[in-house]
Amino acid sequence: MTVLDKKEAKRLLKAEKKAEKHSQARNLISRRMNVFFNILLIVFCILIIFPLWIIIISSVTSESALTTYGYRLWPLEFSVSAYTYLFRDGSIILTAYKNTLIATVSGTVLSVITVGLYAYALSRPDFRFKKFFTFFSFFTMLFSGGMVSYYNMTRSVLGLKDTVWALFLPMAFSAYWVIIMRTFYQSTVPEAIIESARIDGSGEWRTLIQIVCPLAIPGFATVGLFSAIGVWNDFRNCLLINDSAKYFNLQYTIYQTMNNLRFLKENASRMGGVNVANLPAETFRMAMAVVTVGPIIMAYPFFQKYFVKGLTVGAVKG
Amino acid sequence: MSAVNPAKPKPSGKHASQGGWKRQAAYLTMVLPGVIFLLMFAYLPMPGIVLAFKSYQMKVPGADSFFKNVFLNSLVTSPWNGLNNFTYLLKDAPMLIRNTVGYNLLFMVVGVILQVGLAVIINEMRNRKTAKVYHTIAFMPYFVSWIVVMYALYAMIAFNGFFNQIATSLGHEPIKYYGQKQYWPWIFLLANIWKYTGQGSIIYLATLTGFDEQLYEAGSIDGASKWQQFRYITLPQLMPTIVMLQILAVGRIFNGDFDMFYSLPNGSGTLRQVTTTIDVYVYDMLKKGNLRNSFGYAGAGAFFQSIVGFVLILVTNMIVKRHQPDMALF
Numbered sequence: 001m002t003v004l005d006k007k008e009a010k011r012l013l014k015a016e017k018k019a020e021k022h023s024q025a026r027n028l029i030s031r032r033m034n035v036f037f038n039i040l041l042i043v044f045c046i047l048i049i050f051p052l053w054i055i056i057i058s059s060v061t062s063e064s065a066l067t068t069y070g071y072r073l074w075p076l077e078f079s080v081s082a083y084t085y086l087f088r089d090g091s092i093i094l095t096a097y098k099n100t101l102i103a104t105v106s107g108t109v110l111s112v113i114t115v116g117l118y119a120y121a122l123s124r125p126d127f128r129f130k131k132f133f134t135f136f137s138f139f140t141m142l143f144s145g146g147m148v149s150y151y152n153m154t155r156s157v158l159g160l161k162d163t164v165w166a167l168f169l170p171m172a173f174s175a176y177w178v179i180i181m182r183t184f185y186q187s188t189v190p191e192a193i194i195e196s197a198r199i200d201g202s203g204e205w206r207t208l209i210q211i212v213c214p215l216a217i218p219g220f221a222t223v224g225l226f227s228a229i230g231v232w233n234d235f236r237n238c239l240l241i242n243d244s245a246k247y248f249n250l251q252y253t254i255y256q257t258m259n260n261l262r263f264l265k266e267n268a269s270r271m272g273g274v275n276v277a278n279l280p281a282e283t284f285r286m287a288m289a290v291v292t293v294g295p296i297i298m299a300y301p302f303f304q305k306y307f308v309k310g311l312t313v314g315a316v317k318g
Numbered sequence: 319m320s321a322v323n324p325a326k327p328k329p330s331g332k333h334a335s336q337g338g339w340k341r342q343a344a345y346l347t348m349v350l351p352g353v354i355f356l357l358m359f360a361y362l363p364m365p366g367i368v369l370a371f372k373s374y375q376m377k378v379p380g381a382d383s384f385f386k387n388v389f390l391n392s393l394v395t396s397p398w399n400g401l402n403n404f405t406y407l408l409k410d411a412p413m414l415i416r417n418t419v420g421y422n423l424l425f426m427v428v429g430v431i432l433q434v435g436l437a438v439i440i441n442e443m444r445n446r447k448t449a450k451v452y453h454t455i456a457f458m459p460y461f462v463s464w465i466v467v468m469y470a471l472y473a474m475i476a477f478n479g480f481f482n483q484i485a486t487s488l489g490h491e492p493i494k495y496y497g498q499k500q501y502w503p504w505i506f507l508l509a510n511i512w513k514y515t516g517q518g519s520i521i522y523l524a525t526l527t528g529f530d531e532q533l534y535e536a537g538s539i540d541g542a543s544k545w546q547q548f549r550y551i552t553l554p555q556l557m558p559t560i561v562m563l564q565i566l567a568v569g570r571i572f573n574g575d576f577d578m579f580y581s582l583p584n585g586s587g588t589l590r591q592v593t594t595t596i597d598v599y600v601y602d603m604l605k606k607g608n609l610r611n612s613f614g615y616a617g618a619g620a621f622f623q624s625i626v627g628f629v630l631i632l633v634t635n636m637i638v639k640r641h642q643p644d645m646a647l648f
Contacts, residue, residue, distance in 0.1 A: 027452050027538040034444045041439065045455040048512065051470030052462070054480055057471055072479035118352030121345040127343050132351050140360035143628045146620025147600050149366020150359075150614055152389040158358060173355035220611045233463035235577050247575035251465045258468060296461045296480035301454055308457075311517065 052293070054285035059083070066282050079288045082287035093288055095246065099164055103249060104231045107168030111227035112220045114173050119181035120208055123189075135174040153242050164240035167249050168231050180313045184219030187210070222310040225303050227231035232296060250292045257285055363528070366393065367624060369617030371583060372397040396614075403611070410599065414619075419546075421579075422571045425510045430560060432515045437522035453523075456516030464577035467509060471582055474504070481504035496586045502593060509582060525559045527553065546553040562642050571632035572596060572627045597625045 029037070058071050062079035069076050088095050121127050122134055144150070154170060155161040189212050197207045238252035248256070300307070379391040404601070438455060459467075474480045475495040495501050502632035531550070537547045574595035583593045594602070596619055603609070603616035629644035639646035
């Protein structure tokens with residue numbers, strides 16, 4: 001009896017769901033249109049993936065096959081020798097990786113702290129200088145001193161030339177993130193919580209650290225991820241400020257390598273007795289591009305929602 | 319700025335709204351690190367904009383110099399030279415403005431069509447899961463640096479690149495893309511589409527999903543086709559967002575994507591005419607060590623860009639504010 005009842009109930013539930021689905025389906029696009037859109041988007045996605053595919057494939061092709069047959073959709077001769085060269089002791093890519101990692105971690109931590117603090121103060125209605133500091137940060141989005149002055153100030157006046165600092169300090173703070181973070185505080189941290197903490201005798205700092213911070217973690221994640229991607233992908237600051245290969249980040253190292261095979265060979269000779277003539281130059285370069293973009297491509301789907309959130313808040317304001 | 323403030327501050331008494339000095343001091347310490355960063359990397363370079371009106375001469379500071387730094391000392395001691403730097407800039411100005419503004423306009427027009435299109439299609443897909451996968455893939459290029467794009471481009475269009483392999487296997491002559499100007503506007507356009515279509519669609523998608531479902535229900539009951547629903551329900555509702563984003567983009571029309579324009583041509587000098595935007599020009603000038611007043615000339619370019627950009631942003635923001643106060647920057 002009960003078994004039957006259960007079955008009956010299940011059947012009814014299914015029918016109900018189906019009916020519901022059907023009623024919703026009324027205003028969907030036609031099946032034929034749906035197939036067309038799917039094909040369209042599949043083609044679009046293939047075009048998106050294609051350039052990266054070519055890089056990856058050529059990085060695992062043997063140098064001789066690449067020289068003879070050029071860039072192909074599929075490796076004519078499979079080889080990972082480019083990667084074994086890449087991770088030899090003293091390889092330029094290892095130095096660049098180390099610099100980039102240090103910069104990314106430091107830059108991210110620094111951004112979250114500085115932006116988190118600045119935006120919190122701006123989000124407080126009882127901050128007396130709120131207007132001034134809002135403008136102080138916002139003005140930097142409107143006006144800049146230009147590249148020439150920036151170049152000289154960072155290199156010589158601030159003394160960042162040829163340091164790892166140059167790879168993250170200039171990008172640690174951005175008015176754009178302040179806006180995202182402030183919006184976040186205002187929309188997710190209820191005023192009542194802050195008020196009640198204050199009534200309980202909590203100071204501003206304690207309220208921020210113990211009450212607000214746990215609530216604002218998605219906001220910190222958004223700012224931190226934007227900062228991390230910015231530092232990891234930075235090219236311009238390294239180009240402007242650092243001249244010595246010892247302090248290059250990944251992007252600038254692979255830029256130099258592309259433009260300047262001499263740069264690669266000079267640095268290859270430092271790579272523990274590599275015969276320069278044997279260096280798989282073309283595949284080596286492609287392998288460099290792969291390890292530069294690899295970690296990001298692997299990681300971003302997991303963090304996508306934070307970027308979407310940040311871009312939606314900041315699209316207009318950015 | 320108040321536009322982004324959804325939670326209105328509670329009206330309260332003067333005492334509560336200002337807090338004690340202790341609270342103000344706490345807030346001030348909170349903004350301090352940010353202020354230091356802004357001072358160092360945004361405000362410190364601002365006065366250097368006067369380089370545009372100077373004939374820069376390097377001068378090592380002596381014992382009596384106010385600034386002990388070579389650059390600052392040279393900046394102060396270099397003689398003014400009026401508008402001479404700008405006259406120097408003038409001969410390249412038509413090319414620079416054409417490239418910078420032209421590419422930006424092209425990217426805007428093509429970009430908005432594709433971004434809105436992508437957002438609408440993704441929003442209409444019957445299967446939400448696959449729609450999400452498409453969107454994730456379309457968003458990916460946003461995370462790929464222009465330098466990696468430069469590599470991908472090289473693999474495709476180099477003399478032994480993928481396209482030339484196809485061309486030769488079909489019996490055509492291989493093309494030297496890095497030596498021929500006519501291909502580059504298209505290459506930049508495609509690269510721009512590739513990188514920003516997914517990212518740009520995000521804001522439109524977010525706007526679309528916020529629309530009232532009932533409008534569409536009503537439309538479909540009245541017999542409106544999907545195309546008619548798009549034409550008469552979606553598009554009019556989306557229009558304010560589209561227009562405002564475009565107006566704001568006009569405000570940045572003198573700012574090129576430096577990384578893209580600088581890296582993609584791979585240093586090819588023959589492409590200069592079609593690849594040099596204002597940013598690239600300023601950087602090239604800056605690096606011209608053999609040119610005596612290269613800082614001054616580069617500074618003139620930077621000044622032009624900063625000032626015109628600033629004015630444009632103010633103007634466009636004023637327009638936006640009049641029509642759509644929510645979307646104004648300030």
